[in-house]
Amino acid sequence: MPTEKLSLKSKLAYGVFGAGISLPSQITFSAITFFYNTILGLNAELIGIAWLIFSVWNAINDPLFGFIEDHTKSEKYGRRIPYIRFGAPIYGIVFILCWIPFADANNQVALLFNLIIVLFAFDTIFTILGLINFTLPAEMTITAKERGNLLVYSNILTSISLLISFILPIFLLTGYESPEETTPFLITMIFVGIISAIIIFISSFYLKENKYTQMEDPLPIIKGIKETFKNKPFLIFEVSNFSFTIALTILTTAIFYYGQYVLRVTGFIATIPLLVVFIMIFTFLVIFNKIIGKYGVKKTFILALIWTGLSFILTFFIGWSLNFAIIGFILIGIGLSGYMLTNQIVVADIVDYDEIRTGKRRETTYSGINALLTKPAISLANWLFLLIIISFGFDSEQQTQEFPAQLGIMIGFWLIPSIFLIFGALIMFFYPLDGTQWLSQKAEIIKIHEKKEFEYLKYLQSKRKLNED
Numbered sequence: 001m002p003t004e005k006l007s008l009k010s011k012l013a014y015g016v017f018g019a020g021i022s023l024p025s026q027i028t029f030s031a032i033t034f035f036y037n038t039i040l041g042l043n044a045e046l047i048g049i050a051w052l053i054f055s056v057w058n059a060i061n062d063p064l065f066g067f068i069e070d071h072t073k074s075e076k077y078g079r080r081i082p083y084i085r086f087g088a089p090i091y092g093i094v095f096i097l098c099w100i101p102f103a104d105a106n107n108q109v110a111l112l113f114n115l116i117i118v119l120f121a122f123d124t125i126f127t128i129l130g131l132i133n134f135t136l137p138a139e140m141t142i143t144a145k146e147r148g149n150l151l152v153y154s155n156i157l158t159s160i161s162l163l164i165s166f167i168l169p170i171f172l173l174t175g176y177e178s179p180e181e182t183t184p185f186l187i188t189m190i191f192v193g194i195i196s197a198i199i200i201f202i203s204s205f206y207l208k209e210n211k212y213t214q215m216e217d218p219l220p221i222i223k224g225i226k227e228t229f230k231n232k233p234f235l236i237f238e239v240s241n242f243s244f245t246i247a248l249t250i251l252t253t254a255i256f257y258y259g260q261y262v263l264r265v266t267g268f269i270a271t272i273p274l275l276v277v278f279i280m281i282f283t284f285l286v287i288f289n290k291i292i293g294k295y296g297v298k299k300t301f302i303l304a305l306i307w308t309g310l311s312f313i314l315t316f317f318i319g320w321s322l323n324f325a326i327i328g329f330i331l332i333g334i335g336l337s338g339y340m341l342t343n344q345i346v347v348a349d350i351v352d353y354d355e356i357r358t359g360k361r362r363e364t365t366y367s368g369i370n371a372l373l374t375k376p377a378i379s380l381a382n383w384l385f386l387l388i389i390i391s392f393g394f395d396s397e398q399q400t401q402e403f404p405a406q407l408g409i410m411i412g413f414w415l416i417p418s419i420f421l422i423f424g425a426l427i428m429f430f431y432p433l434d435g436t437q438w439l440s441q442k443a444e445i446i447k448i449h450e451k452k453e454f455e456y457l458k459y460l461q462s463k464r465k466l467n468e469d
Helices: 008-039 044-070 080-095 110-138 144-173 177-202 211-215 221-229 232-262 272-294 297-318 322-359 363-375 377-392 401-432 436-467
Strands: none
Touching: 008 044, 008 080, 008 110, 008 144, 008 177, 008 232, 008 377, 044 110, 044 221, 044 363, 044 377, 080 110, 080 177, 110 144, 110 177, 110 272, 110 322, 110 363, 144 177, 144 211, 144 232, 144 272, 221 232, 221 322, 221 363, 232 272, 232 297, 232 322, 232 401, 272 297, 272 322, 272 436, 297 322, 297 401, 322 436, 363 377, 377 401
16 A cells, blocks of 8 residues: 555644534533433433434434535535534534523423424534544545554544543532532533634644545435445444444443442542543554554454453443442443544545445545434434333432342443444454455555546646636
């Protein structure tokens, strides 16, 4: 494979961009269930209904905006930058509104609609930005090595933001029972929204995208959808990714219930397991990048999923106390490090393969269809976890839960995700984009890109000459 080298400025810009998106989104999607359930007092069954209703829009908006972004043409800004630059302030404002309910807290139906509305609004702007963030590595780089290097920078910065997104809600929400007690949390969320909007906006001036793709005639929507679903590697990955999304969503949502009602820790102590997870993620990013270089993306991806799934099973048995739970979180952090590094590389390879088939670069189209197929897993995971703990007798009005309710939390938090993680790993054994034949195909893609870049430069030169005349 030919060598390529991204500038440090571009790598840092992409990392900051991803961190600015992930901090508000992770806080929202992990803490909003707990916030509405235990702080505002919305019934758990109604929250489950809200997530199921939301899943309909969640499935529609991603492919819709994916196609719109791939069809965008702006010689001044490009295909991606306008959405980043002008969407940043909207993202910050809508995030803040997630934590300021405009409904009467004593009216369950009004609270239900409040939750649905903020989920719809926040996810729309998150989708517009997130589609770009998820697929930019496919546009910025082509080789697995340089994509891995880019994602090491990105994942370090994103992991810091994710760590903060877990610590803040746990520290500022657990142990309280009324909205009046969570004023520090609200003030912090306002600060988070403003800072995130600023760093996303600034990053838009330093991100790299291939503007020559604007010269391509994009596929019509219907044909584009058909070609996407003809992509066998993509469909295999989607089954695996759907399974992982269920597991990760349960992990990020149920951590509040696990810490407060099983480990019975709140405040700073409750953040220790997550600190351990992210320390492991930081530590093993470079190691997994070397594993990718030696064994390839596919094998590393499968290893990460199996490792994480087995770690979940182990922690179900040992994770009833904080000391032993930390062991489980150490192992889980190692596995998540490998997944975070390989996931976007797999998607980028799928986009490359699609370009071989169609001759078009369709990054956000694939990101949108990916979300169409996997985002319902977020709603399903929230609904499934709540269903399990309710069936085991969980009562949100009780500060101390009986053993059956604790067992339900442990089953929902540890065993259910482990099943989905291992299933996702097994599916990836059928993923075909691996080995020397695939590497030779990627070398051809680089030549195609060089040709497209040359033609685009000729186009700009001729246009500039025409304007001068």
